[in-house]
Amino acid sequence: MHELLRPFDFEFFRNGLMVATMAGGLCGAIGVYVVLKGMSYIGHGLSHAIFGGFAASSLIGVNFFLGAGAWGVASALMINGVTRRRLLGSDAAIGVITTASFALGLALFALFGTQGRSFDAALFGSILGVGTDDVIAIFIVCVLAGTLIFLRYRALLFTTFDPEVADVAGVNTARMDALLMVILAGSILATMQVLGVTLIAAALVIPASIARMLTNSFARMLQLATVIGTVCGFVGMNLSYHLDVQSGPTVVLTAATLFAAVFMVTGATGRRRAAGIAPPPALTARTD
Amino acid sequence: MSRGAREELLGLAAVTCGYSGEAVLVDVDLSICERDFVGIVGPSGAGKTTALRVIAGSVRPAHGSVTRRKGLRMAYVPQVETINWSFPVTVSECVLMARVKGRFLPWASAAERAQVAEVLEKLDIGGLAERHIRELSGGQQQRVFIARALLGEPELLLLDEPTSGVDVRLRHEVLHLLDDLNALGLAIVLTTHDLNGIAAHLPRVVCLNRRVIGDGPPTDVLTSDVLERTYGASMQVLEHGGMPVVIDSFQHRHHVLHEHRDRSIV
Numbered sequence: 001m002h003e004l005l006r007p008f009d010f011e012f013f014r015n016g017l018m019v020a021t022m023a024g025g026l027c028g029a030i031g032v033y034v035v036l037k038g039m040s041y042i043g044h045g046l047s048h049a050i051f052g053g054f055a056a057s058s059l060i061g062v063n064f065f066l067g068a069g070a071w072g073v074a075s076a077l078m079i080n081g082v083t084r085r086r087l088l089g090s091d092a093a094i095g096v097i098t099t100a101s102f103a104l105g106l107a108l109f110a111l112f113g114t115q116g117r118s119f120d121a122a123l124f125g126s127i128l129g130v131g132t133d134d135v136i137a138i139f140i141v142c143v144l145a146g147t148l149i150f151l152r153y154r155a156l157l158f159t160t161f162d163p164e165v166a167d168v169a170g171v172n173t174a175r176m177d178a179l180l181m182v183i184l185a186g187s188i189l190a191t192m193q194v195l196g197v198t199l200i201a202a203a204l205v206i207p208a209s210i211a212r213m214l215t216n217s218f219a220r221m222l223q224l225a226t227v228i229g230t231v232c233g234f235v236g237m238n239l240s241y242h243l244d245v246q247s248g249p250t251v252v253l254t255a256a257t258l259f260a261a262v263f264m265v266t267g268a269t270g271r272r273r274a275a276g277i278a279p280p281p282a283l284t285a286r287t288d
Numbered sequence: 289m290s291r292g293a294r295e296e297l298l299g300l301a302a303v304t305c306g307y308s309g310e311a312v313l314v315d316v317d318l319s320i321c322e323r324d325f326v327g328i329v330g331p332s333g334a335g336k337t338t339a340l341r342v343i344a345g346s347v348r349p350a351h352g353s354v355t356r357r358k359g360l361r362m363a364y365v366p367q368v369e370t371i372n373w374s375f376p377v378t379v380s381e382c383v384l385m386a387r388v389k390g391r392f393l394p395w396a397s398a399a400e401r402a403q404v405a406e407v408l409e410k411l412d413i414g415g416l417a418e419r420h421i422r423e424l425s426g427g428q429q430q431r432v433f434i435a436r437a438l439l440g441e442p443e444l445l446l447l448d449e450p451t452s453g454v455d456v457r458l459r460h461e462v463l464h465l466l467d468d469l470n471a472l473g474l475a476i477v478l479t480t481h482d483l484n485g486i487a488a489h490l491p492r493v494v495c496l497n498r499r500v501i502g503d504g505p506p507t508d509v510l511t512s513d514v515l516e517r518t519y520g521a522s523m524q525v526l527e528h529g530g531m532p533v534v535i536d537s538f539q540h541r542h543h544v545l546h547e548h549r550d551r552s553i554v
Contacts, residue, residue, distance in 0.1 A: 036375060153394035158385045161375050168344045168364040169388055169440065212376060216420035219394070221376045 007241040016130045016194060020237035020251060021230055022138045023191035026145060027200070028207035028229020030187050032222050033180055035208040036160050041091055042079060042181075044201035045098030047188045049075035051197045052101030054122050055108040065137055069189050075101055076181035102197075124196040124246045134193055141190040145183045149222075156180065157218055194237075196248035206255040207232065213266045232258065294321040297360055297444050297475055303342060303352035312338045314498050315352070320444065320477060325470040327486035328479045330496040331519050336479035339496060340364070340446050343477060363437030365447040368429060373422040379432050380404050380417040386439035407435045411465070427458045434465070445469070447478040451485055463489040483510065483534040506532055 007013040034043045050072040057067020075097055082093035149156065158166035159176040167173050188200050195203050211224035236251030243250065298320045306312040312335040320326065320343070328336050341347035342354060344364050363386070383404050384396055391397065396404065408414045411431045416424060421432060430450060437445055450466070451459045459482065467489055470476050480486055486493055487506040495502040495509055495518040502514040510532040515523040526533045 150394060151392050154385070154388045154391070157377075157381075158388050161372070161377060161382075161385065162366065164346065164370070165364050165366055166385075166388070167346050168362065168446075169386065171388055216376050216423075217378050218376050218381055 004238075004242075007238070012130060013237075013241060015132065015135050016240075016247060017234065017237045018135050019130050019138050019191075020194045020233040020247060022142050022233070023187075023194055024203065024207070024233020024236070024251065025226045025230035026138070026142050026187050027191060027195075027203040028211075028225040028227070028232075029149060029222060030145065030180075030184055031204035031206075031208035031229070032211070032218075032225045033156065033160055034184065034204050035212070037180075039184075040201060040205050041094055043184060043188070043204040045079070045094035046072065046076055046181075046185060047192065047197045047200040048102035049098040050101075050185065050188055050192060051122060052103075052105035052108075054192070054197075055105035059108055059112050065189065068192075069186070071101070072185035072189050073182055076185040077178060080177055080181045122192060122196065123198055124248045126193070126196075126246055126248075130193055134190075138190040141186045145187060148179065148183060152176070152179065161218075194247050195251060196246070199248040199252045202252040202255065203229065203232075206252070206259050210255070210259050210262050213262050228255070228258065294323060295357065296321050297324075297357050298343060299355045300339075300342065300349075301353050301355070303349040303354065305338065305342060305347055305349040305351075311350075312498065313342065313349075316342075316496075316500055318343075318494065318500065318503070320475060322443070322475055323470065323473055324475045324477070324492060325466070325490050326477045326492045326494060327490040328477065328494045328496055329481070329483055329486065329518070330501075332481075334497045334518070336496055337367075337448055340448055340477065340479055343444075344446055360444060361440060361442045362444045362446060363440045363442035365430075365433045365437050365445070365450060367449045367452065368426075368433075369449075369452070371421075371429075371433070373429075375421075377421055378418050379408070379413065379421060379424070382421055382432055383407065383436045383439055386436045403439060404435075407439050410438075411435050426454050427461050430454070430458075430462055431465070434469075438469075442474070444475045444477065447476070449480060450478055451480050451482050459485055483515075487532050487534070510534060 008017075031043075034040055050068050053068035053071020053075075054064065056062075056071065057064050060067070078097050079093050082097070155166070155171045155176055156179075158169065158171055159173045163173045166176075191200060191203065207225040207229035208221070210228050211221045214224055215221050232255040233251055236254040237247055239245070239254060240247040240250040296319055300316050300318040303316045303318075304311055304314050316335075316339065318339070328339055330336050338347060342349060344362060345354070345356075380396075380401075384400065387396075387400055391400070405414065405417065408417055411434060413424075413428050413431050413435065416428060416432075421429060424432065434445075434447075434450075445466075447466070450462050454462065463485055466476055466478070487510055491505060493502070493504070493506050493509045494500060495514050497518045497520075501518045502509040502511075507530075510525055512523055512525050515525065515534065524535050526535065
């Protein structure tokens, strides 16, 4: 028991644990919208795009949250704009914008080296170097995202489920999509240090997928995904310390293990629900 | 009551619109009055869904104008093919989406729960509130989306292909339900491919093929001439019990050929 509680003696661990736990819950909640809108690839791409902002801000000495945040929000709105105009499919828009941004980040690091935050930590996550400012940042993002989801719950649900009818019902669906992208960018930014660019997408997708296998109700899915994400963040961070493995992989592997367990326990019913989380391509309307 | 005595809810005047520079509707005039029950028919690509979207306000015309009565409440029921049936929503969650405005709290108030229960009861799906939308029959699914539309207390209900992909019994069930709602004073506009279904149930038909080819009662509009100009194919119209029955010429020729062959065998 004493061994299990030993890491709590260290401030860096307590900070890391708070960040990972809040990050898990935040990604779990946002992930519900990401998964149900078929935006999993956007989550993956956006984290890579923010990496470009991370590199640029660390080189020019701008505050990480301001530099990478502005970069992330700009990328998110650009992807949203290109996708809504239907000039390109969302996958192509993400492929162009986010990989170019990621490549720019890599090129900047290659040319000028790393300063400030660690390159490896950004890619794979690390609790070393998680400071009070990170805890405060993710707390603020959690409060903002939670407030927005709470106050715009009905409009976000309608837009996610049936955007065309939501539009007719007076919901500004373009604004809702943009709002969701900004929340997503903020969440990725705040969780990047602990989860890492390459693993954030899993933290977004897995808790929501587990929750979908357990319920047919949107409200319950949102609650379950948040709780599952929170628990996986807490357990994964403790495992990270005891196994001496980076925090990103342990958080994601904890969630993946839970996914496998729920997948087997819920049997065919859960698998059928999970298989339907993104609408199949055949569900296209005649628009004559 | 004649149409002239009823107030106009919505009017399209010389509306032209389309997508990516290609015109889908050209010079369309259409007037919808209180308690109207209108079926828009036409071939695939004729602009039926686009016409509904123009009426609903989600597509803006490139030319012409749309006038709506001030404060007009509309509700839209989409094609069932566009619904993501795997989305995690129960019947009550789905219906409650109509109350997207006016209350910021995520959960339903006691009054809203009572209203949802009342509208579900009215549509004979009262016991299904906590069921997932995929666990319902085709008719029940259609009723859920009509219930969602009705919860918004609309004056004009728009339905995109409410009878597509359903069997004959369900088709009649849906049209009877809409008939009842219209009798209670609700104006309804729907699109359909089902000529005979609307001939039997709807008092007004609009034949559309990018332009309005015919507009009036089924007995006046569903004629061989109007249908041929609408569909670009010859169609026969028979009368049965005072109602027009449409058969396309291929089926007609096929029927005549069989009759001729049967006689030859005899």
